[in-house]
Amino acid sequence: MPSVEPIPQMRLRSFLAGAISGAVSRTTVAPLERIQCLMNTQTHREFRFSRDFVDSVRAIWKQDHLRGFWRGNLVNVLRIAPSMSITFGVFEEAKRALARLEGVSIKDLSPGDRFVAGAMAGLSSMTVTYPFEVVQVRMMATINVRDTAQGSSTPIFRQGKAMEPPVSSPTYPMSPKSNFPSSASQVRSVNTGAGQATNAFFGSPRLHSRPVLSTSLILETVRSMWREGGVKRFYRGLVPSMLGIVPYAGLNLMTYETLKQAYLSRIRDPSSTSPASPSPFALLGIGVVATATGASVTYPLSAVRQRLQAQGTVSHPQMYAGMRDVFVRTFRNEGIKGFYRGLPASLAKALPSASISYVIYEVAKDALGVPKGE
16 A cells, blocks of 8 residues: 655655754764775875875874864765755655555565665765765865974875975965965965976975864865866766765665665564664664665775865875776776775774664654654
8 A cells, every 4th residue: 555645844854854864973973084085085105104094093183183083074064964864855755756656655665666766865965965075075185294294203205215395395374264375276286297296285384284174274175176177176076976876875775775674574563553663773783784785886986086076185186087087097006906995994984874874864753753654
């Protein structure tokens, strides 16, 4: 029998529950996301330390101490809250539409239908929130090389050889509201000779070396990206992102919904008229399996997307012609392993984040009075 349609006000609460789950879960795992982003984007020999998980932690702590692990989190929450709202809300709406189309209840939808609903949800959220993700990656991929270059016992590395910082390093004025240079062009990589990238951001030792994440930093990042390419710069990497979100969101939400319904069918009391509810621990386990499945299959596309987004920054000065160029150069220089750099950190971040998201989403739905939709 087709599922009962909830009233419009109740249906909107699914979107609100999704926003709550996204904001809480991503703030919880923001440190792991920063580490994973660095491990994906620090490919220059100069930043070799960031390829290792432990060294990435040390680098972040040296630059910004504890607050460094939450760099980019404000942008992340601004992106994730509406993203999760759209994802869960559209997923619920797509399931209802498919159930009506096939004349079945939501709980009786096939795994294929759930995959389609998940893919639609992922594409919808990606299209709306992608510019926020690009800004966030640019901010998180920034490593202030002065922390490395100015240390008397810590040389920088370029082309495999230890080098001292340039003696005639330029000094840049600071923005009154930020510890970053007042012009984004001052932290941009400079091309010298035959495409060799060198770093122009070796400030004077008397300057503060710990950039502060603030509104001015976010605005400066946005202005810098706008000067680099206008609107198109905020959508760089969108194609691999959309190619990746279809299998990821489809597999993730399909696996979650299928396992949840299987679990509910086992604990449901046939003599009871009230719908069954999974326990938080069960939701955690289901979320781990669902997220691991989607993330592991689609991780290479995620790595390609982040490199496209971070290109041209101080820590990732490489410039690519497009998605194919990233694949070719990554495989040529790093092999298959290059597409999976940062996967352990990504899973360590994604598994608890997604599990927490699912739990909070279900709890928020109950608190907001959203129908079970069985």
